Structures are given as structure tokens and as C-alpha cells.
Amino acid sequence: MKFAVLCALAACTIIPLGAQAQQLPTMYYSDSGVIARPIAKDPKIVYFKGQYLMYYSVPGHQNKSWSIGIAASSDLTHWKKIGAIKPAAAYEKNGLCAPGALVKNDQVHLFYQTYGNGKNDAICHAVSDDGLVFSRNPTNPVFHPTGEWNCGRAIDAEVVPFNGRYFLYFATRDSSYRVQMQGVAATASLNTSFNREEWTQLVDSSILKPTLDWEKNCVEGASCIQIGNALYMFYAGGYNNEPQQIGVAKSVDGIRWKRLSNLPFLPNGAPGSWNESESGHPDIFKANDGRYYLFFQGNNNKGASWYLSKIEVKPEGGKWKIIE
Template identity: 25%
Template sequence: MNPCSRGFAVFVRLLLMCAASLYSGCHSAADAPADSRRLTAIAWKEHPASPILVPGQPGSWNEKRADTGNSIIYYKHRWYLFHSGVDAGTVGRIGLHVAAGGKIVGPWQALRDQPVLGPGVAGAWDSESVAHPSVMRRAGVFWMYYGGTDGNRQRIGLARSGNGIDWKKLPGPVFSPGPPGSWDAGGVNHPSVLHDGRRFVMAYAGWPDGRSAIYSQIGIAVSTDGMKWSRLAAKPVLGYGGKGHWDEIGLMAPRLWVENGRYYMNYSGREAETALSSLGHATAETLDRWTRSAGNPMLHHTQIRYHEIGWATAVWFERRWYLLATANLDYGVTTLWQEVLH
């Protein structure tokens, strides 16, 4: 994620999975450094302010859902939270909420001219829907990776902005499904992108031809310029869990970050019995060798008041870990979870 010297006037130590570039961090004298290694040993509780985002009014662009992606950046003394929304016709768009005053709990307010990114024109690769933003800021420019579909195939695109509000899409997707017979030939989505100091790295969800996105696994791609991508391997780096496991039939929604040369990823997994999702965590010394945490799942769907949970974006703020996570009950919301301090 982006260091303070590149324009983030941040007075707390932050670790933002979705900000998507190497973040060296800055903190107040009273603040302690983050330690991602202990994430799965944490007991979590829902913050009293949660959910922080809820669906809009009938007829609005986010009438049914106000969640997924949850890409958060601290910019000009405000938190910028990019997220997906779905209208009554199930069309996905991407919106932006901001929280002034430097408080992760909000209150969060919709910025003007919502949504900030919508589907493409008729015939475009993203003409039906866009969702799941992963936003970073490099050299004074916001970069947004997002999932899109024409109703046939899901792919990943890129848009850029000078202010985080007015966006211009690159023509065509920057990442597409794999060749016939490959594990991700059916579709790719859920990008999470960072720059590790040497190259761009993307974690993404992919699934085989003939199956739905529920049956996805997680892959890694790399790039020198953020636009031309190469798959790291011919196989997913995180595949289906074992029989009866909480992530037996699907892994999705990776949230990727790097700290002290080590890679970390939160992700969602689906069990076979109910197909409901819970939260997990994995780590890697090298991008091709990931290890699931022994403490998985971090939060199981049976432990919460919602019927499932996913998209866990981690934030280190004022000596405590927070998770921004999508949750579903009758509709999709963005929830806030905090570390229980002892």
C-alpha cells in the first residue's frame, strides 16, 4: 500500500488489503506497529456502529446490496470506501462513501454523483454489470481494478481517476478467463491488487467452464505495468478444501496484502452442506506456496447474526485490528468487526 511519502497524510499505522500497493506505514508516536502474523489468533466482535453501509432507498442503484469489494484508502484526511451495489434488476455498480475526521467507524456518507462506475455501453465486455473494486493510488492517480460481465463471461477491467470520483475505463478487460480446459476457463473476478515493490500482484477468483462462480478457487497473476498480466501458475494457489471442510466447494473474494516481505490473504470459503460462506486466512513467503491458517475459519457463519460473511478487508487503526466484511441476511450490508483487546 502507498507510503506516507506518496501523499497519504495518515497519522495512524494502516494496513489495508484492498489499497493494493505496498504500504510501508506511518503512525503516531503512541501507535504500535501492525503484526499481521497474529490475525487468526484474534477474537472478533462486531462494532456497535455496524453495519456501516446498508442498501439505499427503493429505486436506487444499491437498493438490494451495499457491499463487496470494500476497498479502503485514506486520502486528504478522509477515508474513501469503494464498494459494490446492486439495484432491483440485479445490475451491479460501484459506489464511494467517505468518512471525515479519520475515524474508521464513520459516519459514512455517500459522495456526490453516485455510483462512480457503471456498466459499459451495449456490446462492451462489461455491459451488464460491474462490481468488486480493488483500488490503489500510485503517482497521484487512483487505479481501480473491477469485475465486469457482458452476461456471458466475467472478466477483470481497470479504470483510472485523478480524484477518486471521475473515472475513465481502459478499453477492454485487462484479465480474462483461461484457455479451454483450464481451471479458470469459466470466468475470473474478485480482483485484489497490490504492488510489492517489484511488480504488481493480483489475487483473483476463477472457476471452470460449465460451473458457476460459487465453485471458484483462487489464483495469482503478476504484471510489470499493471495492465498486461501473466498467470503465476497453471493451477490455483488456493484450491478446494477437504471433504467436510468449511471451504470444501469454493474459495473467493481474496483480500491481499504484504508486510515485511511476507504475503497475507483473507478469503471467503463455502461449505458443501449449505453453500454459505465464512472467512479464512492464508500466508505465503513466495506467491506460489500458500499455507492456510491453522486457526481457520477466522469467522464462521454460525458464529454471527448474519447467515453468511465474506470479503474481509483488514485495517490496522489505533492499535487494534478491524475487519470490513460483507454480510448477508435479507440483503447485503458492509459490517465492521474489531479485535477484542485483553
């Protein structure tokens, strides 16, 4: 029997050659506990109380009532679902998804978007002592943008401490509801409860909008990490399966951003690979051993399924490189 060694920018898998042979990375996680087909999107990783936790989006039947799945791992590769966050409050009755998360004062703070409300979707906040059961912020939704440059919508929350305060990066659309782009708000200090009144929109314009051919009409899904005195933003360019691909930008003030390249840092996979349709919605994460991993979603069937995987990356000389 003939075999193929398949790597797909991650650890290799050896599978028989055949009509349906695919490039499968070692981490290949999805959720089929809500609907029959495997779908998991929008990964966000934290380390909390001795284990890694991954929060991700899961659709309900007929693509409605999105919820957030919770999986646990000891090695960042093999994951087991251990919980879920389902719609509960009136403002999220149509669904919730696209989690962002951070650990602060021995609690997990979750930032997520409402779903299915078009221009009225906004960012919400919840907190947990165990990473599984969350209490909603009584001021939810805690943020939506203002100004004529956007439509009032806020999704894909990423909250990161930087320069003595928390920055909230969010995706919104222009007033025509056609172009997706990044905006930013911030708290006054690190001493915050993340309540609605504590967020201030920093600029009355987008901080990163699609300008490159591969970004098409969409820049979304920001994930940020600080290296030295700079923030690096991994972001998704292009709407789902156009294909969506991942780029990187850098900022020293959290507001003004410069792309590191005009090309995608992580493109979609080659024909026949597991992520042929996209490599999207990134999460950059530093593990306990000091190694960096880029988590992302992908599929090869235009969204009939979605899987989560990761590659190892490394900052080097103000740039990033993939560790093969």
C-alpha cells in the same frame, strides 16, 4: 424494560430485547439508493486525499445492472455515500462490481469485474484523480485466465504490490463451472500502467482452491496485506449464504499459500445475529493510526439484504487475532 448488550465481534450496541432483537455492530452500512431494499457488498477501502473511501457493489432492479457505490468516512465507522460508478462501456453493459482499489502516484486505480456474462466475465481497470470520476483503461478488459484448469472467467480482483511488482489475485471456476478458486497474475515491475499486455499469468493452476469442509466449493474474494516479508490473504470460503465465512492464508512468494488454520478466522454469526447467514468477502485494511481492520459483508436473511461492517484485528507471531 429489559435490554441486551450485543457485541457480534465489533463495538457493542444496546437494544431492547424482543422478537426482532439483533446484534448490530457500530459500523452497519448499506445502500438503499438504487433499489428499495438495503444491499451493499464487496467492500474495498483506501485512504485518499484526507479521507477514507469505500468502494462496494450495488445491484440494480431484478439483480441486474450492478454498479459500484462510493462512500466516504473520517473514522472508518460512519460512512456517507458520495458517488457511484455505473456501466458505461460496451463490455460492462450488463453491469460491473466487486471493486479492488489502490492508490498509486496520487491517483486511485480501480480494478473491477464485468457482471452477467458467465464464463466471459473478466477484470477491468480504471483510474481517477479524485476518487469519484474514473477513466476506463483503453485495453479493457485487462485480464482473463488461460489454461484448461479454469473456465476463462476472472472476478474479484485484488491488486497488491509485493516483491517489486504488482500481483493480481482473481477468482475463477473450473471447466465444469462448479468450483470457485483463486488464481494469480503479475506485472513485470512496479512501473506499470496496468494495461492488458503487462499482465502475465504466473501459474497454470489454482493457487488456492477449496479443500476444507467449511469452504465447500468456493474460495473467492481475496484481500491481501504485507507484514514483514510475507503476504497474508484473507479470503471467503463457501458461496453466498452457504454460509460464506472468512479464512486466512500466508505466502512468502505470492504464489504458494498455506492456510493459518483449518477453521474459519471469522465465521458467520450465531442465530439471531445480524450476520447469521454469512460473514463474507473480506477487505483487510491498515488505518493511518497503524491499526488493522477487517471489513466484510453480512446478512441474516439469505441475501434479501446485505450490510457492511468491520472488526479490529491484529497480526501477532505470524498469526492474526480479533481485538474484542
